[in-house]
Amino acid sequence: MILGAGPTGLGAAWRLAERGHDNWTLYEAAPQAGGLASTVMDAHGFLWDLGGHVLFSHYTYFDDVANHALGDAWVEHVREAWVWMRERWIPYPFQNNIRRLPEDELKACVDGLKALQNGGGAPPKTFRDWLLGSFGQGICDSFLFPYNRKVWAYDPSALNVEWMGERVATVDLQRILDNIALERDDVGWGPNNTFRFPLRGGTGAIWKGVQQLLPKAKLHFNRSIARINTNQRALETTDGQRTAYDALISTMPLDRLLAIIDGPEELKALAPRFVHSSSHIIGIGLKGTPPADLATKCWIYFPEPEYPFYRVTVFSNYSPNNAPAGHWSLMAEVSESPEKPVDIRTVVDAVVAGFERCGFIDRSNVVSRWHRRLEHGYPTPWFGRDAVLDQAQHALQLSGIYSRGRFGAWKYEVSNQDHSLMQGVEAVERILDGARERTFNGEMTSVLTHARSISSR
Numbered sequence: 124m125i126l127g128a129g130p131t132g133l134g135a136a137w138r139l140a141e142r143g144h145d146n147w148t149l150y151e152a153a154p155q156a157g158g159l160a161s162t163v164m165d166a167h168g169f170l171w172d173l174g175g176h177v178l179f180s181h182y183t184y185f186d187d188v189a190n191h192a193l194g195d196a197w198v199e200h201v202r203e204a205w206v207w208m209r210e211r212w213i214p215y216p217f218q219n220n221i222r223r224l225p226e227d228e229l230k231a232c233v234d235g236l237k238a239l240q241n242g243g244g245a246p247p248k249t250f251r252d253w254l255l256g257s258f259g260q261g262i263c264d265s266f267l268f269p270y271n272r273k274v275w276a277y278d279p280s281a282l283n284v285e286w287m288g289e290r291v292a293t294v295d296l297q298r299i300l301d302n303i304a305l306e307r308d309d310v311g312w313g314p315n316n317t318f319r320f321p322l323r324g325g326t327g328a329i330w331k332g333v334q335q336l337l338p339k340a341k342l343h344f345n346r347s348i349a350r351i352n353t354n355q356r357a358l359e360t361t362d363g364q365r366t367a368y369d370a371l372i373s374t375m376p377l378d379r380l381l382a383i384i385d386g387p388e389e390l391k392a393l394a395p396r397f398v399h400s401s402s403h404i405i406g407i408g409l410k411g412t413p414p415a416d417l418a419t420k421c422w423i424y425f426p427e428p429e430y431p432f433y434r435v436t437v438f439s440n441y442s443p444n445n446a447p448a449g450h451w452s453l454m455a456e457v458s459e460s461p462e463k464p465v466d467i468r469t470v471v472d473a474v475v476a477g478f479e480r481c482g483f484i485d486r487s488n489v490v491s492r493w494h495r496r497l498e499h500g501y502p503t504p505w506f507g508r509d510a511v512l513d514q515a516q517h518a519l520q521l522s523g524i525y526s527r528g529r530f531g532a533w534k535y536e537v538s539n540q541d542h543s544l545m546q547g548v549e550a551v552e553r554i555l556d557g558a559r560e561r562t563f564n565g566e567m568t569s570v571l572t573h574a575r576s577i578s579s580r
C-alpha cells in the first residue's frame with residue numbers, strides 16, 4: 124500500500140510496476156499526482172511551481188524515470204544565481220565575491236576569514252557554530268546569519284549539524300584575496316553547472332507524465348486516509364472505506380501520520396515535537412519582457428530583512444511556456460514559523476513593493492498576483508531531531524509502516540525530488556528483498572542504476 128502520489132509515492136509505484144509486482148494500491152488525497160512538486164496554472168495563464176524547483180539529480184535512475192515521463196521535452200539552463208543586497212548585485216557563491224561589498228563590510232569579512240586561519244575551536248554543536256567556524260564573523264554577519272534566518276524561519280542556533288553530514292565548507296582564502304586584488308568576479312556557474320527544466324507544464328509535468336505511465340487501476344485519487352489501525356494493519360479513508368495492508372509506504376508528513384494511527388500513546392506524543400516551517404509562494408505575472416538585469420538570471424537570494432522574500436526566481440526564464448506570449452514572471456518564496464509570523468493579508472503587497480524597491484518591476488505592468496501557502500514547506504533539522512526520528516521510525520516499522528519522502532522521513536538533506544523518488548524506490552527494494560535503503564540512511568547513492576520503461580495498463 125502506498126499513501127501519497129508525490130515523487131516518493133510515485134517512485135515506489137514505478138519500482139513495483141517495473142518489477143512486475145501486481146499486488147499494490149496507491150491512495151492520494153488530491154485529484155492528481157505531484158504533491159509539493161506540482162505546477163498550477165493561474166487564471167491569467169501563468170504557470171507556477173510550488174517554490175523554485177531546480178532539478179539537480181544525484182541518480183541515473185531518477186534521470187531515466189524523468190526521461191521516460193517527458194521524452195526530450197526539456198530546456199537546458201546554466202545555473203545563474205545572484206545575491207541582491209546593499210542595492211547591488213553580488214554573484215553567488217557570496218564568499219568568493221565579497222569584493223563587491225562596501226569597503227568597511229569587505230574589511231570585516233576578510234578579517235573574519237583571516238581569524239579562521241588560526242584554527243582550533245571546539246567542534247560545532249549548532250548550525251550557527253558551523254557557519255561561524257567555516258566562514259568567519261564578517262561573512263556570517265553580512266550574509267549567512269540574516270539569510271539563514273530568513274530561509275529556515277528559525278535562528279541557525281536552533282538547528283543541528285547532524286544533517287550536514289561530513290560536509291565541509293569551501294573557503295579558499297587565497298583565491299578570495301586574489302579575486303579582491305584582481306577585481307575579479309568568481310561565479311559558481313559555467314559550462315558544467317547546468318540544470319534542465321520541462322519545456323511545457325512546469326516541474327509538475329514530470330509527475331503527471333509518471334502518473335500516465337503507471338497502471339491506472341491501482342491509483343486512487345481524491346482518497347484521503349483518515350485513520351490507521353496498526354493492530355489490524357488497516358487504513359480507513361475519510362469516506363469510511365477500510366483496506367488492509369501488509370506493508371505501507373506512507374509519504375504524508377510524519378507528524379500527521381503519528382496523529383492518525385491507533386498506536387501507543389508514547390508514539391502519538393512525539394507528533395508535536397516535529398519542527399517545520401511553512402512556505403508562501405507568490406507569483407507575479409507581468410506584461411512585456413524582463414529588464415536587462417534579469418534577462419539571464421535564474422534565481423536571486425535576498426538576505427536583508429526589509430525584503431519579505433529570501434529567494435526570487437525569474438520563472439519565465441525557465442521556459443517560454445511558463446508565461447503567456449508577451450509576458451514574464453517572478454516567483455517569490457517567503458518562509459513562516461511561530462518565530463517568524465507572516466500576515467497572509469498583506470504578504471502579496473509586500474512582495475510587489477519589494478520587487479519595486481529593487482527596481483525589478485513597474486507595478487503598472489502587473490497582470491497577475493498568485494499566492495499559495497504550504498503548511499509543510501521545509502522539514503527543519505531542529506536540535507535533537509535524529510533521536511525523535513529514530514524512535515518514531517522504529518515503532519512504525521514494527522507495524523509494517525515505512526514513512527518516507529520529504530516530510531515522511533523529515534530529513535532536509537535527502538528531501539529533493541530525486542532523493543524522494545529514490546526513497547520510494549528503495550523502500551520497495553527493502554520490503555521485497557530486505558535491501559538497505561541508502562538514500563533514507565543518508566548515503567545518497569543507490570545500488571539501482573537504470574530504470575526500465577513500464578507500460579500503462
Ligand SMILES: Cc1cc2nc3c(=O)[nH]c(=O)nc-3n(C[C@H](O)[C@H](O)[C@H](O)COP(=O)(O)OP(=O)(O)OC[C@H]3O[C@@H](n4cnc5c(N)ncnc54)[C@H](O)[C@@H]3O)c2cc1C
Nearest residue numbers: 127129130131152158159174176177348375528529539540
Ligand atoms: C518551497 C520548496 C522548494 C523546493 N525546491 C526544490 C528544488 O529546487 N529541487 C527539488 O528537487 N526539490 C525541491 N523541493 C522539494 C520537492 O517538492 C519534494 O522533494 C517532493 O515534492 C517530495 O515528494 P514527496 O512525495 O516526499 O512528498 P509530497 O510532494 O509532499 O507528496 C505527498 C503526497 O501525499 C499526499 N497526502 C498527504 N496526506 C495524505 C492523506 N492523509 N491521504 C492521502 N494522501 C495524502 C499529498 O496530497 C501529497 O500529494 C522544494 C519544495 C518546496 C516546498
